[in-house]
Amino acid sequence: MADVAYYTKEGLENLKEELQYLKTKGRTMISAAIAEARDKGDLSENAEYDAAKEAQGLHEAKISKLGELLANARLLDESKLDTSKVLALSVVKIKNVKNGATMSYQLVSENEADIKTGKISVASPIAKGLLGKKVGECIEITVPAGKMEFEILEISR
Incomplete structure (x- = not known):
């Protein structure tokens, strides 16, 4: 279990905005890169496709980490x-x-x-x-x- 972190209102809002961006526009950009690489032919020898899939994995890991941070975030009055x-x-x-x-x-x-x-x-x-x-x-x-x-x-x- 992750540690509880205390945030200012501004810091918590920034965290939420970043997560929302990654879930929407970030995922859309990754999907577009995968689709473009897939259109270039044989996937078994396509380094661009492999790189796009790896970027997708890193992107999803970042989303997961931010989600965990938000779950353990507390706003201090x-x-x-x-x-x-x-x-x-x-x-x-x-x-x-x-x-x-x-x-x-x-x-x-x-x-x-x-x-x-x-x-x-x-x-x-x-x-x-x-x-x-x-x-x-x-x-x-x-x-x-x-x-x-x-x-x-x-x-x-």
Whole structure:
């Protein structure tokens, strides 16, 4: 059984849209590619047909995986979450104690993570170190580059 993943409303909608696209237009494009390859002659020696069938298998596997993700997806009501400590979907402003640099991250599910927009996975080392902590706490987190010390400045939704 897959793990339950918590999503923002936007992230859950994106997941549903992608699945719908794959089931409709994606399948239609794969079927067209198979039909075109089939029209080219003997299937036993047709590499284009084999490639199209393999693409179909990968496409169906992706549909299955997304369906499983959706079945285990849970929407979090951000308005009911406690802002006194860091939880999934929290927006956390932290300061690197060593160099004074501040950064802000939102902790999201692995599928929604995008460092360019400031969204990090709850499974990342920094997020794991922040979970459950409160404003003002200083924490030491082991990251691939070594140990870093951060102070939590602010927690919001």
